[in-house]
Amino acid sequence: MSKAVSKVREAKLELYRKKGTIHAKAVGGRFNTARWAMVWLTQIVFYGACWLPWATEDGIRQAILFDIVHEKLYLFGLVLWPQDALLLAFALILAATALFFVTAMAGRLFCGFACPQTVYTSIFVWIEARIEGDHLARLKLDQSSMSARKLAIKSAKHGAWALVAGWTAITFVGYFSPIRELLPAVAALQTGPWESFWLIFYAVFTYVQAGLAREAVCQHMCPYSRFQGVMIDAATANVSYDRRRGEPRGARRRADAGDCIDCGICVQVCPTGIDIRDGLQYQCINCGLCVDGCDEVMDKLGAPRGLIRFASDNTLAGAPEGTGPGLRPRVLVYASLLLLFSALSVWTLSQRATLRVDVLRDRGALSRETAEGRIENDYTLKLINMEEAARRFRVDVHGLPGLRIEGDAEFTIGPGSIQTVPVVVSSPAEAAPAGARPIEFHTAAVHGAGAAISEKSSFILP
Numbered sequence: 001m002s003k004a005v006s007k008v009r010e011a012k013l014e015l016y017r018k019k020g021t022i023h024a025k026a027v028g029g030r031f032n033t034a035r036w037a038m039v040w041l042t043q044i045v046f047y048g049a050c051w052l053p054w055a056t057e058d059g060i061r062q063a064i065l066f067d068i069v070h071e072k073l074y075l076f077g078l079v080l081w082p083q084d085a086l087l088l089a090f091a092l093i094l095a096a097t098a099l100f101f102v103t104a105m106a107g108r109l110f111c112g113f114a115c116p117q118t119v120y121t122s123i124f125v126w127i128e129a130r131i132e133g134d135h136l137a138r139l140k141l142d143q144s145s146m147s148a149r150k151l152a153i154k155s156a157k158h159g160a161w162a163l164v165a166g167w168t169a170i171t172f173v174g175y176f177s178p179i180r181e182l183l184p185a186v187a188a189l190q191t192g193p194w195e196s197f198w199l200i201f202y203a204v205f206t207y208v209q210a211g212l213a214r215e216a217v218c219q220h221m222c223p224y225s226r227f228q229g230v231m232i233d234a235a236t237a238n239v240s241y242d243r244r245r246g247e248p249r250g251a252r253r254r255a256d257a258g259d260c261i262d263c264g265i266c267v268q269v270c271p272t273g274i275d276i277r278d279g280l281q282y283q284c285i286n287c288g289l290c291v292d293g294c295d296e297v298m299d300k301l302g303a304p305r306g307l308i309r310f311a312s313d314n315t316l317a318g319a320p321e322g323t324g325p326g327l328r329p330r331v332l333v334y335a336s337l338l339l340l341f342s343a344l345s346v347w348t349l350s351q352r353a354t355l356r357v358d359v360l361r362d363r364g365a366l367s368r369e370t371a372e373g374r375i376e377n378d379y380t381l382k383l384i385n386m387e388e389a390a391r392r393f394r395v396d397v398h399g400l401p402g403l404r405i406e407g408d409a410e411f412t413i414g415p416g417s418i419q420t421v422p423v424v425v426s427s428p429a430e431a432a433p434a435g436a437r438p439i440e441f442h443t444a445a446v447h448g449a450g451a452a453i454s455e456k457s458s459f460i461l462p
């Protein structure tokens with residue numbers, strides 16, 4: 001086997017070798033504070049938003065609810081139907097483009113600060129540290145043989161993790177099934193089959209991903225870490241080690257020594273267990289904790305901060321500091337797409353009809369003649385009122401002289417409801433030559449604007 005092939009094989013095997021849990025040393029600093037600010041912000045929103053109420057004509061409902069059973073998405077005063085799928089598609093495209101934009105500017109910033117995997121791992125590690133102690137105590141505990149003390153500590157940790165995972169699952173399912181009804185059902189063990197499945201699945205998922213798998217998810221399971229390389233370039237600011245300043249590393253007593261004293265703090269605080277001094281690696285989530293760790297060391301040494309910092313390859317190669325990532329073609333493309341899809345979303349939302357009408361001709365009877373000599377055709381109208389208030393609609397028909405609706409032409413449709421109504425349309429027999437003639441149903445709200453729609457159909461004259 002050639003040397004190159006055996007090197008590749010060794011690298012692949014390294015991926016799957018059990019390395020044990022990484023117990024990173026706790027560190028304070030700007031990036032640690034920013035990370036915890038994001039943990040608080042995202043979790044206050046996640047755990048809190050499902051409890052927000054929203055008043056409607058029908059009473060109080062959950063402000064944010066993905067009502068799968070009734071195929072509606074409630075977002076405060078906005079109710080989206082399956083017909084609004086385009087808006088959801090725009091939202092997904094916007095989220096993906098925003099991720100590309102941030103990556104092009106500042107690498108895996110999302111991973112380090114806002115990704116649910118990072119956020120929940122931080123919470124689970126925080127719980128672990130409260131129960132088991134600092135990173136050295138945790139290492140010692142892991143390496144010790146099983147004892148009553150170890151069993152008690154580990155049980156307490158896994159119990160606390162299970163509680164957080166369980167509450168996270170209830171919150172998650174509470175966005176799809178009203179949480180004020182879900183919680184008593186969970187307490188009484190009376191959840192429905194799909195709720196039970198997702199509660200168990202999401203609790204186990206959270207427990208395994210954030211408690212057991214942790215950084216292995218970022219290293220081996222997350223596809224984003226693998227394709228981030230195509231989104232970054234030499235102008236992207238990533239957490240980087242300033243080799244020109246730091247090398248040769250070692251004790252500063254040496255005359256030729258760089259600023260890196262090889263203390264290893266940057267490695268000890270890294271949640272993915274890598275050495276940033278080896279260069280940009282796919283395992284790096286740009287969390288900035290090694291920056292905090294190294295800044296502390298530099299402060300103690302009285303050296304300037306920033307031996308490890310957010311910097312682009314260009315800056316590290318000597319480009320002036322602070323020139324920033326700059327507006328390169330890829331950044332301009334992502335920014336343009338962001339603007340385009342934001343504008344399209346706003347426009348689609350402003351043009352969104354809150355009334356839908358389907359017209360079906362009764363195919364059983366083509367037409368019939370009345371005693372007064374008029375021709376009648378039967379139709380079925382499906383009226384969908386997409387607003388949360390009951391509304392009255394008036395239906396008119398156009399397309400032939402003397403065409404009219406026989407009987408009631410106004411209908412009241414309940415909030416967020418679909419109603420099917422039979423309609424009889426009549427025309428003078430001499431209105432047009434025999435055959436199918438195009439006509440149009442015009443439906444509009446009796447009060448208020450913004451809900452008018454025209455649907456084409458045909459009228460049969462014998």
Ligand code: SF4
Binds near residue numbers: 259265267308
């Ligand atoms: S923390 Fe700073 S000084 Fe210490 S090893 Fe890392 S780069 Fe060198």
Ligand code: SF4
Binds near residue numbers: 274275276284286
């Ligand atoms: S190398 Fe630094 S920025 Fe990257 S994951 Fe480790 S601590 Fe975070």
